Amino acid sequence: MIDKFRAKFVEESLDNVQDLEESLLLLENDRADKEIIERIFRAMHSLKGGGAMFGFTDLSEFTHHLETVFDWVRNGKLAISDDLISLTFEAIDQIKHYLSVGDLEDEDEKKQANALTNKVKRFVSNPSEHDEVELTENVQSVEEEEDGSKSYFIKFVPHTDILRNGTNPLFLLDDLHDLGTAHVIYNDTKAPLYDAFDPVSCYVSWIIILNTEEAINEIQDVFIFVEDECDLEITEVFEGNILEQKDFQDLLESCKESGETISSEILKNVQPATAKEEPKEANKKKGVQLKETKISSIRVASNKIDELVNLVSELVTIQAQLNLYAEKDGQPGIIALSENIQKLTRQLRDNAFEISLIPLQNDLMRFQRLVRDLSKELNKEIDFIIEGGDIELDKNIIEHLTDPLLHMIRNCIDHGIEMPDERITKGKSPKGTIIFRAYYEGASVIIKVIDDGKGIDPNFILKKAISKGLVTEDVELTRKEIFDLVFMSGFSTRENVSDLSGRGVGMDVVKRKIGAIRGEVSIDSEVDKGTTITLELPLTLSIIDGLLVEVAKKQYVIPISSIEKLYPLPEADRNKIFNEVISLGEEQFPVIDLQKVFKTPSTNEKQHIVQVKYENKKIGLIVDDVIGEYQTVVKPLGKLLKSQEIISGASIMGDGSISMVIDTNRLIHNNWIQKLNK
Amino acid sequence: MEGLPTTKISFKLQNQTYAIDSLKVRNILPFEDNITSVPNTETYVLGVINLHGNILPVVDMRMVLGIDEEEITRDTSIVIVSPEDKIETQFGIMVDLVHEVFEIEEDKVKPSPFTKGMGMIQHFEGTIQQKDQFIHLMDIMHLNSQLESKVIK
Numbered sequence: 053m054i055d056k057f058r059a060k061f062v063e064e065s066l067d068n069v070q071d072l073e074e075s076l077l078l079l080e081n082d083r084a085d086k087e088i089i090e091r092i093f094r095a096m097h098s099l100k101g102g103g104a105m106f107g108f109t110d111l112s113e114f115t116h117h118l119e120t121v122f123d124w125v126r127n128g129k130l131a132i133s134d135d136l137i138s139l140t141f142e143a144i145d146q147i148k149h150y151l152s153v154g155d156l157e158d159e160d161e162k163k164q165a166n167a168l169t170n171k172v173k174r175f176v177s178n179p180s181e182h183d184e185v186e187l188t189e190n191v192q193s194v195e196e197e198e199d200g201s202k203s204y205f206i207k208f209v210p211h212t213d214i215l216r217n218g219t220n221p222l223f224l225l226d227d228l229h230d231l232g233t234a235h236v237i238y239n240d241t242k243a244p245l246y247d248a249f250d251p252v253s254c255y256v257s258w259i260i261i262l263n264t265e266e267a268i269n270e271i272q273d274v275f276i277f278v279e280d281e282c283d284l285e286i287t288e289v290f291e292g293n294i295l296e297q298k299d300f301q302d303l304l305e306s307c308k309e310s311g312e313t314i315s316s317e318i319l320k321n322v323q324p325a326t327a328k329e330e331p332k333e334a335n336k337k338k339g340v341q342l343k344e345t346k347i348s349s350i351r352v353a354s355n356k357i358d359e360l361v362n363l364v365s366e367l368v369t370i371q372a373q374l375n376l377y378a379e380k381d382g383q384p385g386i387i388a389l390s391e392n393i394q395k396l397t398r399q400l401r402d403n404a405f406e407i408s409l410i411p412l413q414n415d416l417m418r419f420q421r422l423v424r425d426l427s428k429e430l431n432k433e434i435d436f437i438i439e440g441g442d443i444e445l446d447k448n449i450i451e452h453l454t455d456p457l458l459h460m461i462r463n464c465i466d467h468g469i470e471m472p473d474e475r476i477t478k479g480k481s482p483k484g485t486i487i488f489r490a491y492y493e494g495a496s497v498i499i500k501v502i503d504d505g506k507g508i509d510p511n512f513i514l515k516k517a518i519s520k521g522l523v524t525e526d527v528e529l530t531r532k533e534i535f536d537l538v539f540m541s542g543f544s545t546r547e548n549v550s551d552l553s554g555r556g557v558g559m560d561v562v563k564r565k566i567g568a569i570r571g572e573v574s575i576d577s578e579v580d581k582g583t584t585i586t587l588e589l590p591l592t593l594s595i596i597d598g599l600l601v602e603v604a605k606k607q608y609v610i611p612i613s614s615i616e617k618l619y620p621l622p623e624a625d626r627n628k629i630f631n632e633v634i635s636l637g638e639e640q641f642p643v644i645d646l647q648k649v650f651k652t653p654s655t656n657e658k659q660h661i662v663q664v665k666y667e668n669k670k671i672g673l674i675v676d677d678v679i680g681e682y683q684t685v686v687k688p689l690g691k692l693l694k695s696q697e698i699i700s701g702a703s704i705m706g707d708g709s710i711s712m713v714i715d716t717n718r719l720i721h722n723n724w725i726q727k728l729n730k
Numbered sequence: 731m732e733g734l735p736t737t738k739i740s741f742k743l744q745n746q747t748y749a750i751d752s753l754k755v756r757n758i759l760p761f762e763d764n765i766t767s768v769p770n771t772e773t774y775v776l777g778v779i780n781l782h783g784n785i786l787p788v789v790d791m792r793m794v795l796g797i798d799e800e801e802i803t804r805d806t807s808i809v810i811v812s813p814e815d816k817i818e819t820q821f822g823i824m825v826d827l828v829h830e831v832f833e834i835e836e837d838k839v840k841p842s843p844f845t846k847g848m849g850m851i852q853h854f855e856g857t858i859q860q861k862d863q864f865i866h867l868m869d870i871m872h873l874n875s876q877l878e879s880k881v882i883k
Contacts, residue, residue, distance in 0.1 A: 366783055606766070650769035692775060692787040692821055692877050693768055702766070702778060702785045710766040710780050 061106040062151050063351070068095045069151070070417055073144055076137060077420050083132045093122045099147065111150035114165065117172045118143050124176055139171055141425070201232065201265045203294035205319050207285040209257040214281045216252055225258065227274045232264030235295055235304075237314065259314055261300075263293040289319040354447065357408050364397075364404040365685040369704055371397045372683060405591075409444035412490055412499075415454055416441050419461050423486060426465045433472055433483040434465060440490035445497055449589055452569045453499075456562040460501050460585050461486065463559075468505030468583055478580060480504065497589045504582040508575075510534045517543060535575045539563040570700060572717065596686055598703070598713065600679040601662060604652035607711035608675075609684055609703055610662055614716045616670055618678060619661040634661070634672060643672035644723055649698070666720040673716070686713050698722060735833040740865055741809065741825040744797050747865045748825075749832075749858075750811065754870040756820060757781065757810035758828055761802060772880060774850075776824060781810065788822035789877065796849030800826065813874040821874075834858055842866060850876045 072095040079088045096119040103112030118140070124130035146168055149161075156162050206228070210221050228234050236258055243255040262271065271286055294300050300319070307314050371394055378390035416438055423436040445453070469475075469484035476482050487502040510531055517523050517537040529537075537543060538559045559575070566573045570590050577583040590596075598609035599618075619636060628635055634643045643661060647654050661672040686701035693699075700715035738749040739758075759781075765788055767777035774793035778785050788808055792799060805827040812820045842854035844866070855867035 369783075652769075687785045688818065689768065689778060689785060690787045690818060690821060692789065693771060693778070698770065699768060702768075704780050704783060704785070708780055709764075710778055710785060712766070712768060 058106050061102050061108075065099055065102060065151050066148075068099055069144060069147055070414070071095050072147075073141075073417055073421060076140055076144070077417075077424065079132065080137050080424075086126075089122065089126050093119065093126055096122060103150075108150060108154060110155045110165070111147060114143070114150065114169055114172075115147065117169055121172060121175045130175060136175065138428075139175075141421070142168060143172060201263055201293060202288055203261060203263045203290035203292065203319075204268065204271060205285070205287045205289045205314075206260040206262055206271065207257070207283075207315075208260065208275070209283040210254045210278065211281050211283075212250075212253040212255065214254045214278065217281065219278055219281065221254065221256075221258075221278075224274055224278065225260065228260055228262055228271070231266050231270060231274070232262055233293070233295055234260050234262040236260050239313065261289075261294060261314075261319070263295050287320075294319065357447075361404050361408050364401050367397055368401055368683065369685050373707075405446070408447055409591075410447045410450060411442050411444050412450065413441040415450060415457070416488065418454070419457065419488065422458060422461060423465060426462065427469075430465065431471065432465065432469050434469055435483055435485045437485060437487045439487065441488075443490040443492065443497055445589065446591065449569050449571075452565060453587075453589070456565045456573075456587075457499070457501070459562055461488075464501060464503040464505065464583070468503040468507075470506050493588075497591060499587040499589065500584055502582060502584045507579045507581055507583050508535075508538075508577040509579050510577075513537055532574070532576075535577065538575055539573065567718070570715070596684060596713070598682050598684050599662065600682045600711065601660070601675040602677040602679060603646045603650060603675050604655060605676075606650075606652075607679065607705065607709070608646075609682065609711055609713045610664065610673070610716060611713070612681065614664045614666075615662060616665055617663040619663065619672070621659055621661050621674065636661075639670075641670050641672055643674055644720065645674045647674070647676075649719065649723070664716045664720070666717060671720050673719075684711075684713070735835050737831060737833050738865075738867065739809070739831050740829040741807070742827040742829055743791055743795065743825055744800065747829060747863055748868050749865045750809075750868050750870050752831060754811050754813060755809055756812045759808045759810065759822070760804075761806035761808055761824060779808070779822060781822075784817055784820070786810065786820050786822055788824055791823045791825050794823075794850045794873070794877075803827075811870050813870050819874070821877075823873075832860070839867065850880070852876065 072092060075088050075091045075095070079085065079092065082088070096115050100112050100115040100119055103109070103115060121130065121136070125132060125136075130136075146165060150156075156165055208221070208224070210219075214221065225234075225236060237260075239257045239259065240255060242257070243249070264271070268286060268288060275282070275284055290297075303314070303318065371390075374390050375394060378386045381387075420436055420438075423434055427434040464486050469486070470478070470480075472482035475484065485504050487500070489500045489502065491498055514523075514529070514534050514537070517534075517540070518525050520543060522537060522540050522543060523529070539562070540560060543558060543560065559573075563573050566587055566589070572588045574586050574588075575583065576586070596609075597612040599612055599615055601608050601610060625634075625636065629643060632642055632644070633640060641663065655676070660675050660678045662675055662678070663670050663672045684703040686703055688701055689699065698715055698719040699712045700718070701713045702710050703713055705711055737752040739752045739755050740747050740749040742748075759779075765777040765779055768775065768787075771777075774790050776788045776790050778787050803826070806824065807828045808822040808824050809828060810820055810822050838858055839856035840858070842857045843864075844854055847853055851868065851873060853872065855869050858865045858867065
């Protein structure tokens with residue numbers, strides 16, 4: 053049980069840490085922003101508190117020191133310096149470490165942690181002052197908590213027979229006192245004269261003015277067992293502590309004298325007394341807003357979402373079967389039903405996919421951090437600009453995207469952006485820029501990483517590729533093809549392997565990883581102007597619109613998104629294929645015989661050409677038959693078939709049989725490489 | 731753990747009996763002609779099957795062990811194994827005959843006579859003598875990593 057809570061705490065803390073990092077990056081740019089400092093402080097405070105509660109003692113203690121530092125900052129005793137920010141980043145890494153391993157056991161790690169703690173402590177060096185700070189901090193935090201408090205007017209009128217059930221209304225009042233500070237006014241005017249007095253009847257009612265941080269439902273909970281036995285009114289009347297307001301005390305006085313009962317309306321008129329209260333008010337509003345946004349979303353374990361998407365995918369498949377059956381059957385009732393189900397399924401599918409989308413934003417934090425740390429380390433000045441951070445992608449895609457993107461950005465910083473003085477001699481601003489831009493384009497998401505660094509010379513790439521034996525010397529390549537050479541394995545443009553990016557794993561790994569999520573990478577560059585790397589990614593991984601074709605009696609799916617045109621291939625036209633190029637009408641394009649690719653015995657049933665896009669070329673795939681359009685759920689083939697590049701997955705057909713989904717880009721690319729090698 | 735019985739499932743290939751840990755076995759299916767071959771794969775990968783909506787690869791154990799091919803009979807079966815407790819890691823192995831489920835005490839296991847392994851299997855967990863026959867214990871994790879390492883190459 054406690055493990056469950058711990059896991060929850062870690063999960064929430066990671067959010068806090070992220071918030072912390074984000075705030076810190078903001079703070080670096082705007083060092084005077086009180087609100088951000090406040091945010092940092094709050095995040096640290098919850099880490100500390102939660103840590104102590106869930107047995108992360110080291111974490112709690114460490115964060116405590118850090119919190120102290122920021123308390124000084126908050127109170128203006130300490131200015132924000134580069135050192136402080138760097139140290140805090142370091143500290144955040146340490147916090148992450150604590151969250152992943154719990155309390156430290158390894159001696160070396162302990163030493164490191166101690167060193168860091170001492171560094172933190174040094175910022176608030178004077179020990180006597182240190183104590184003082186702790187004191188003020190406690191007061192501060194109490195005050196801060198009060199910031200979120202509200203005052204409620206509670207009118208509690210028990211029915212006369214309430215005592216018969218054994219209820220003691222006084223206990224309820226005690227409970228209210230536990231929630232915060234309360235002012236209680238009793239009313240016994242209903243009590244009869246002595247003769248008529250029934251000792252087991254309740255004649256008293258109360259008005260309670262309560263100041264508490266708890267939500268209104270906490271107050272309602274107090275009365276939960278007596279709901280039916282009393283008249284109850286709970287109204288929020290004041291933001292903050294009404295009991296301390298002078299207006300309220302005056303009002304109380306006057307009511308006592310006149311015998312008038314206090315109502316929620318009167319209390320609502322009480323205004324915050326002094327101007328001093330106002331900034332507090334503003335703070336409060338923010339606090340409240342934050343809380344509201346938290347409630348508007350729920351945390352769900354990601355495997356549950358995966359399961360939901362899986363089930364929906366399954367449903368889509370079954371639905372397609374039903375459609376087929378209904379059409380064959382021809383009964384109007386069934387057709388109508390199946391159409392309705394189709395409509396619902398589509399909505400359900402869209403909904404489920406939307407749920408599994410998450411914004412890129414979450415990942416961008418890490419990149420920002422990377423740019424910051426790395427540029428400091430290399431003494432380069434870099435602006436990192438993010439556009440389209442709110443673009444949403446399937447979480448499975450994002451998971452596979454982080455590493456390649458990190459690698460790309462690292463490359464930009466390490467190889468792309470020049471040193472400041474070098475930039476000045478080139479007539480550029482000493483500060484380099486890396487733009488991260490994401491946007492939708494049709495059913496794909498485009499991500500560009502653009503730097504204004506030194507760029508890559510295509511001739512250099514070509515020479516390099518030739519010297520490495522990747523292409524022959526007499527090969528003629530377009531500009532784009534030359535840049536594509538960068539993605540071939542064994543190609544690394546840097547002579548000296550730096551410890552940062554040029555570790556031999558180069559862009560080919562990026563290409564492979566992006567390919568694994570059915571994305572495409574391309575690169576373009578101009579010397580001294582900069583480099584742009586473009587990623588084209590599908591919105592979702594699991595469902596595609598495909599064209600069902602047949603090759604050697606087996607069914608394959610070609611994604612519709614890559615298809616240009618379909619051509620019939622009558623026998624008479626077959627002799628127009630010469631050297632794997634066909635001329636049809638005015639058009640001439642290379643063709644690939646899928647029977648050959650799949651190494652099936654050649655038959656004479658090649659009746660169709662499916663023309664697909666490959667980069668900016670059009671290439672025909674010869675298939676036996678085209679069966680029709682099919683919306684299909686792509687399932688992975690499993691680890692053992694990963695080496696299988698030209699098949700991106702498989703799909704279960706209506707009758708339970710399996711058809712392979714062809715990755716046309718891979719297929720053509722592989723074919724092209726084979727030709728080059730020949 | 732010592733002496734505690736573990737449950738194994740034994741199967742036959744040619745005239746040898748092998749056994750794997752029953753906890754790693756998810757399903758046993760008769761071999762039907764419903765394997766969809768995948769183009770351009772290693773020869774020992776027969777193809778994929780559809781098991782309850784999941785697509786699982788099937789490997790031919792004869793080829794893995796380097797034994798001669800034999801005709802498919804009524805007894806030919808596919809044993810679905812799961813090296814890790816995840817559906818993505820599941821795959822099927824085609825064997826000639828699934829023999830029996832039995833319990834064996836850990837201390838009855840003797841070192842395997844195949845010190846150099848067999849085909850792709852580099853080592854066996856051990857060998858048990860049961861009545862007049864030897865049963866060679868195979869580790870599914872090892873099989874899995876052998877298959878995977880081939881793929882990565």
